[in-house]
Amino acid sequence: MPAQSFSFKNPISLVAGSFGDSQTIASETPDSLRQQCDIAEIRLDLIFPEFEAKGSNLWKHLHPFPLLFTARCHSEGSPFDFNTGERAEMLKAAIADAALIDIEAKNASSMTSVISAANAAGVPWIASYHDFDQLPSRQKLETHAEIAREAGAAAFKCAAKLRTMDDLTALAHFQISEHSIPVATMGMGVLAPVSRLLCAQAGSVLNYGYVGKTETAPGQWSAKQLRDCIHSLHPFH
Numbered sequence: 001m002p003a004q005s006f007s008f009k010n011p012i013s014l015v016a017g018s019f020g021d022s023q024t025i026a027s028e029t030p031d032s033l034r035q036q037c038d039i040a041e042i043r044l045d046l047i048f049p050e051f052e053a054k055g056s057n058l059w060k061h062l063h064p065f066p067l068l069f070t071a072r073c074h075s076e077g078s079p080f081d082f083n084t085g086e087r088a089e090m091l092k093a094a095i096a097d098a099a100l101i102d103i104e105a106k107n108a109s110s111m112t113s114v115i116s117a118a119n120a121a122g123v124p125w126i127a128s129y130h131d132f133d134q135l136p137s138r139q140k141l142e143t144h145a146e147i148a149r150e151a152g153a154a155a156f157k158c159a160a161k162l163r164t165m166d167d168l169t170a171l172a173h174f175q176i177s178e179h180s181i182p183v184a185t186m187g188m189g190v191l192a193p194v195s196r197l198l199c200a201q202a203g204s205v206l207n208y209g210y211v212g213k214t215e216t217a218p219g220q221w222s223a224k225q226l227r228d229c230i231h232s233l234h235p236f237h
């Protein structure tokens, strides 16, 4: 049995509170997290020295709050350049405490050992896709959603820089279309905040904000602000 069970079956848009530093992880509790988000993301790539020194003691005090573990690669947003093997080891070390893990869609084929370990532990995974420069074409988004679906991900997530109002509506149109897999979308940059509300209204299953003071992507709301706003929206069908 996984440490916490998690699924995207519920149609409600959930909020992931993302930790950008280990001091914030240390200062939060399950109760304080419950006030802000539905699941908490621990970016192992951002806290690696502390993780190496303390292992799971860094987050044990947060149980039973659901935890999402991510070890992001450099090309999809990490300031650090851990190789696939290093990131696979980080994720495997966290699976016992995970409700969900994140693997980049493009790395799914080189992370099969992590996917097998997650499957064996009953922990679902989300396939992610980031573009910090622009909104990928509709064709690229569809292709990555298909990779996610075929690799057995529980959901497909895309975070992309939005440059124009057309980008904003294109992302929302992608979100609201049927993809045979739950989808989470969000913009980055100056249109990020409004995009995160619009995409949630269009059915984004997992919506990211930051916990503490450090953003983990450009333009995030705080997780609490984001969740409060999402809760006051009506789904758009």
Ligand SMILES: O=C1C[C@@](O)(C(=O)O)C[C@@H](O)[C@@H]1O
Binding pocket: 018, 041, 043, 070, 072, 077, 102, 128, 130, 157, 159, 186, 187, 188, 208, 209, 216, 217, 218, 220
């Ligand atoms: O993939 C995501 C989404 C994100 O990039 C964002 O745009 O909020 C933040 C990352 O920490 C997370 O892993």
